[in-house]
Amino acid sequence: MKILVYGAGAIGSFFGGLLSDKNEVILVGRAPHVHAINQSGLRISGLVEKVVYPRACTDLSDLEEQDIVIVTVKAYDTMKAAEAIAGIVGKETTIVSIQNGLNNISILDEKFGDRVIGGVTSIGVTHISPGHIRLAGKGDTIFGSLRKNLERLRIIVEIFNQSGIESRPTENIIGEIWLKVIVNSSINPITAIVRKKNECIMIEPELRDLAREICEEATVVARTSGIMLPLADPFQRVIEVVSATKENFSSMLQDIERGKKTEIDEITGAIVNQAKKIGIKVPINETIWRLVRALSVN
Amino acid sequence: MKILVYGAGAIGSFFGGLLSDKNEVILVGRAPHVHAINQSGLRISGLVEKVVYPRACTDLSDLEEQDIVIVTVKAYDTMKAAEAIAGIVGKETTIVSIQNGLNNISILDEKFGDRVIGGVTSIGVTHISPGHIRLAGKGDTIFGSLRKNLERLRIIVEIFNQSGIESRPTENIIGEIWLKVIVNSSINPITAIVRKKNECIMIEPELRDLAREICEEATVVARTSGIMLPLADPFQRVIEVVSATKENFSSMLQDIERGKKTEIDEITGAIVNQAKKIGIKVPINETIWRLVRALSVN
Numbered sequence: 001m002k003i004l005v006y007g008a009g010a011i012g013s014f015f016g017g018l019l020s021d022k023n024e025v026i027l028v029g030r031a032p033h034v035h036a037i038n039q040s041g042l043r044i045s046g047l048v049e050k051v052v053y054p055r056a057c058t059d060l061s062d063l064e065e066q067d068i069v070i071v072t073v074k075a076y077d078t079m080k081a082a083e084a085i086a087g088i089v090g091k092e093t094t095i096v097s098i099q100n101g102l103n104n105i106s107i108l109d110e111k112f113g114d115r116v117i118g119g120v121t122s123i124g125v126t127h128i129s130p131g132h133i134r135l136a137g138k139g140d141t142i143f144g145s146l147r148k149n150l151e152r153l154r155i156i157v158e159i160f161n162q163s164g165i166e167s168r169p170t171e172n173i174i175g176e177i178w179l180k181v182i183v184n185s186s187i188n189p190i191t192a193i194v195r196k197k198n199e200c201i202m203i204e205p206e207l208r209d210l211a212r213e214i215c216e217e218a219t220v221v222a223r224t225s226g227i228m229l230p231l232a233d234p235f236q237r238v239i240e241v242v243s244a245t246k247e248n249f250s251s252m253l254q255d256i257e258r259g260k261k262t263e264i265d266e267i268t269g270a271i272v273n274q275a276k277k278i279g280i281k282v283p284i285n286e287t288i289w290r291l292v293r294a295l296s297v298n
Numbered sequence: 299m300k301i302l303v304y305g306a307g308a309i310g311s312f313f314g315g316l317l318s319d320k321n322e323v324i325l326v327g328r329a330p331h332v333h334a335i336n337q338s339g340l341r342i343s344g345l346v347e348k349v350v351y352p353r354a355c356t357d358l359s360d361l362e363e364q365d366i367v368i369v370t371v372k373a374y375d376t377m378k379a380a381e382a383i384a385g386i387v388g389k390e391t392t393i394v395s396i397q398n399g400l401n402n403i404s405i406l407d408e409k410f411g412d413r414v415i416g417g418v419t420s421i422g423v424t425h426i427s428p429g430h431i432r433l434a435g436k437g438d439t440i441f442g443s444l445r446k447n448l449e450r451l452r453i454i455v456e457i458f459n460q461s462g463i464e465s466r467p468t469e470n471i472i473g474e475i476w477l478k479v480i481v482n483s484s485i486n487p488i489t490a491i492v493r494k495k496n497e498c499i500m501i502e503p504e505l506r507d508l509a510r511e512i513c514e515e516a517t518v519v520a521r522t523s524g525i526m527l528p529l530a531d532p533f534q535r536v537i538e539v540v541s542a543t544k545e546n547f548s549s550m551l552q553d554i555e556r557g558k559k560t561e562i563d564e565i566t567g568a569i570v571n572q573a574k575k576i577g578i579k580v581p582i583n584e585t586i587w588r589l590v591r592a593l594s595v596n
Contacts, residue, residue, distance in 0.1 A: 190589075193491060193589055193593075194589060194592040194593055195593075196592070200592065204592055206588040206591055206592060207588065207592050209588065210585060210588045210589070213581070213585075283511070283581040283582050283585075284581050284582070284585050287508060287511075287581075287582050287585045287586065288585065290504040290505065290507065290508045291488075291491055291492060291508070291589070293504055294492040294494070294498065294502055294504060294505050295491075295492055295493075
């Protein structure tokens with residue numbers, strides 16, 4: 001299969017790197033990372049140790065139509081990504097979003113319809129240096145779609161599993177995406193504000209209470225919006241994720257410390273906006289949203 | 299008059315320094331500040347330029363009974379201060395609290411009864427270096443008491459005014475203290491979290507909205523508790539204070555950056571605790587409280 005990863009940061013490079021064993025993979029990313037990969041391959045360390053040699057480039061010019069385009073850009077860039085990839089997407093191309101944030105697959109769906117598959121992953125990959133990433137936490141990756149494109153879904157799950165990426169299909173991808181956003185909204189903004197490792201949410205009772213209340217507000221928004229969450233108590237997942245990533249500094253905190261834009265609008269902001277739409281008050285999430293926006297480059 | 303200032307930081311040194319023109323003043327503070335004052339006097343710059351020579355010391359041993367003890371310690375030290383000053387307080391001594399926080403005068407009242415006068419000041423003084431403070435903003439100082447000790451109140455106002463500190467009595471000192479706590483709770487914690495100058499609350503619409511909501515929650519707590527606030531809309535005062543102090547970094551932010559304890563429990567925490575007592579929800583103040591506690595040494 002011809003697979004292009006659009007937005008080859010840590011996660012995108014990891015998927016593309018593993019898929020390159022059985023497929024013709026192109027990673028599209030930033031210049032330093034791309035040059036390092038073209039020079040000496042992509043080094044994966046941590047729970048997997050290998051060097052792989054996918055093709056890498058910084059833009060899409062001169063590229064032909066792909067079988068699969070995996071979109072792994074930051075959520076605030078999904079709209080731009082949809083436009084950028086249009087030239088390499090044909091009728092048979094499947095577009096797979098594996099991103100944070102609530103609205104990615106509906107943005108892609110608007111442009112590409114039933115060619116879109118949504119994905120949610122719980123693996124943890126971090127960027128070490130150009131050309132070098134680290135698998136810090138294992139987890140599974142779930143795929144599903146808004147429409148009846150079961151054949152595309154089956155193929156995506158099969159291709160990922162064939163390359164050793166544990167995957168499964170779901171009939172409730174929207175519920176999975178919401179659950180991930182709820183969990184992210186309960187962890188990342190707190191760690192970004194207090195500038196501590198994820199473990200702070202386990203260690204400090206007040207931050208744990210705050211995370212729980214953020215989670216409860218967001219859960220009410222999801223349920224009132226008719227979303228079937230795959231867990232009765234999403235806060236259980238918050239605690240699982242914090243336990244599994246306790247030594248990590250969240251990407252949102254890293255973005256703030258590096259003066260980069262955060263995904264706060266697509267995570268907490270998306271929950272607050274949905275709450276407004278359905279007439280529910282979420283004062284805690286709204287407060288958190290405002291504070292992180294004030295801390296971020298927007 | 300024999301006047302002792304207990305907790306001679308910026309504000310306490312300023313009052314003691316000015317009062318020393320017509321009174322016998324002792325400043326009790328930290329060693330470097332005390333030594334500098336004993337060596338070369340207290341230098342006041344900014345809107346007032348003078349050097350004054352009050353006596354200064356680091357503790358109360360060997361000191362005799364005072365006519366007036368002005369308490370200007372941080373609010374979390376009021377209980378300790380009440381014990382420390384007991385030996386220099388006689389039947390005729392008047393104890394004046396000029397502090398932030400909601401509960402100082404009731405703590406002092408419990409020990410000293412009708413000898414206590416409460417004060418609220420809007421002057422802005424900053425500590426420049428040991429022995430050197432700066433008057434950054436003018437303002438008036440208001441005194442009042444929980445009980446009928448009008449003669450003590452009259453004398454305090456007179457003594458302050460005689461030394462050029464604009465002062466007036468109020469019959470509603472509790473309302474003034476609440477107003478100041480509401481204003482502080484609407485400004486200081488936000489600036490401490492986002493680590494910006496006070497002006498951020500004027501410049502960034504989201505922080506202004508957040509300040510307004512903090513203020514509104516706190517105002518409901520005050521009114522429901524039967525407090526008569528001296529202003530119909532306390533947020534008006536928030537905007538006035540921010541305008542007058544826009545270049546300042548709040549003391550709460552400075553405390554966090556220096557790894558020092560903050561007054562968050564005595565400001566936002568006091569509002570949240572009062573809200574709980576009367577059965578009102580203040581989710582925004584509670585969130586802010588938790589975040590600043592997580593940022594502070596407690």
